[in-house]
Amino acid sequence: MQIGMIGLGKMGGNMAERLRRGGHDVVGYDRDPAISDVASLQELVDRLEAPRAVWVMVPAGAPTQATIEELGKALSPGDIVIDGGNSHYVDDRKHGEELAAVGIGFVDCGVSGGVWGLENGYALMVGGAEADVQRLMPIFETLKPEGEDGFVHAGKIGAGHFAKMVHNGIEYGMMQAFAEGWELLEASDAVTDVPGAFRSWRRGTVIRSWLLDLMVRALDEDPDLSELRGYAQDSGEGRWTVQAAVDHAVPLPVITAALYARFASRQDDSPAMKVVAALRNQFGGHAVTAKAGEVEKGADSPGADVIPPVEAQR
Ligand SMILES: O=C(O)[C@H](O)[C@@H](O)[C@H](O)[C@H](O)COP(=O)(O)O
Numbered sequence: 346m347q348i349g350m351i352g353l354g355k356m357g358g359n360m361a362e363r364l365r366r367g368g369h370d371v372v373g374y375d376r377d378p379a380i381s382d383v384a385s386l387q388e389l390v391d392r393l394e395a396p397r398a399v400w401v402m403v404p405a406g407a408p409t410q411a412t413i414e415e416l417g418k419a420l421s422p423g424d425i426v427i428d429g430g431n432s433h434y435v436d437d438r439k440h441g442e443e444l445a446a447v448g449i450g451f452v453d454c455g456v457s458g459g460v461w462g463l464e465n466g467y468a469l470m471v472g473g474a475e476a477d478v479q480r481l482m483p484i485f486e487t488l489k490p491e492g493e494d495g496f497v498h499a500g501k502i503g504a505g506h507f508a509k510m511v512h513n514g515i516e517y518g519m520m521q522a523f524a525e526g527w528e529l530l531e532a533s534d535a536v537t538d539v540p541g542a543f544r545s546w547r548r549g550t551v552i553r554s555w556l557l558d559l560m561v562r563a564l565d566e567d568p569d570l571s572e573l574r575g576y577a578q579d580s581g582e583g584r585w586t587v588q589a590a591v592d593h594a595v596p597l598p599v600i601t602a603a604l605y606a607r608f609a610s611r612q613d614d615s616p617a618m619k620v621v622a623a624l625r626n627q628f629g630g631h632a633v634t635a636k637a638g639e640v641e642k643g644a645d646s647p648g649a650d651v652i653p654p655v656e657a658q659r
Contacts, residue, residue: 346370346483349389349399351412352430353380356456357402359463360429360488367487386412387419396423398481405432405581413440422448425477427484429454433585434503434510437472441502450477451502455509456488466490470497470512472504507589514586514600516556517579521603523560531569540564577607 346369350361353375361371374389375381383389390397397420401412409430416426426444428437432453441451452473458465467488471478478485478498489495499508530539544561547553567573583604590597609615614636625631 346398347372347393348484349374349393349397350402351375351386351389351399351416352402353377354402355460356429356462357400359460360400360402360456360467363463363466364484364487369484369487386415390416390419395421396425397421398425398427398484400427400429400484402429405430405436410436410440413444417444417447417449420447420449423450425450425452425480427452427454427481428506429456431455431509431513431580431582432506433581434472434506437503437506441473450474452477452481453502453505454485455505455512457509457512458490462488466495468495470499470505470508472499472502472506472508474501510582510585510589513582514597517583517586517603517607518599519554519556521599521606523556524606527560540568575610577610579604579607583607 348364348369348371350357350364350371350373353361353373357373357375358380361373364371372389372392373380373382374386378384383392389399393399399416399420401409401416403409403412409428409432413426413428420426426440426449428440428451432440434453437451437453441453444451450473452471454472455470456462456467457470458467467490469485469489471485475498485496497508499505527539527543530536530542536542540561543557543564547557547561563570583600587597587601587604589595590601622633626633
């Protein structure tokens, strides 16, 4: 079928390519004229036959909001907008209502698979009215991985991004568990081949998974990850997962800790731990470490209350 794709970056560009390979007629628009098929969003709309389907694949937040507002003015009743970015499900409800007011359908679609999706297919989590989703099935069929799984019509508008948000929360927790296991193996001298241990877990174990495969790939490229800084960004989905958990009073200790570990990774020096050190010094005279890195003496001798690693105690 014919579809417009707005945003031809590493996700939208690859999705447009997968759709073309699947026989669809894709008209792509990007702010970068070098990769765009048309000069403007209006030209994209003019090039599509009504009733149109336009897939928005731009960063969540203000860029998605601005694009949907523009489409609300340029499209006609009966057309459908699909938001395939990592939008907050709360925004979907607002976008759905705004477009419905001018007769335009709206479907939210959480997309997983990253840069591997072009070849492997993208897992799709869709929210919207049954009739709109059915109309878009040829597109979803081409984008999704081959076989039965990799697609869900999760519920009404917002459900697709809600499902993707929870998926990402799980992603945070799983990645953090691999990360902590790796740090412990590296800290101890018990296992002399740490990349080998991870590689061995890819077959037969309970924790074999794509994330484990990617971990092995990263260790193949840089066996002790010495090229990287321990600094992890986040793009919002983990925060929204924790916020939703608070709204529903659902305990989410693992995902919350994984999110906070990312925040901690961005601090060169922890303000909170300064307070802990200062209070230990105040009430117990325990040693503190000065900014320059020298140990300042408290009532204890420096390091007296530091428990040595188990290996050193033997
Ligand atoms: O399923 C996926 O393909 C990923 O989850 C993808 O959507 C993206 O890599 C994350 O959104 C990154 O999220 P953070 O920047 O929050 O780690």
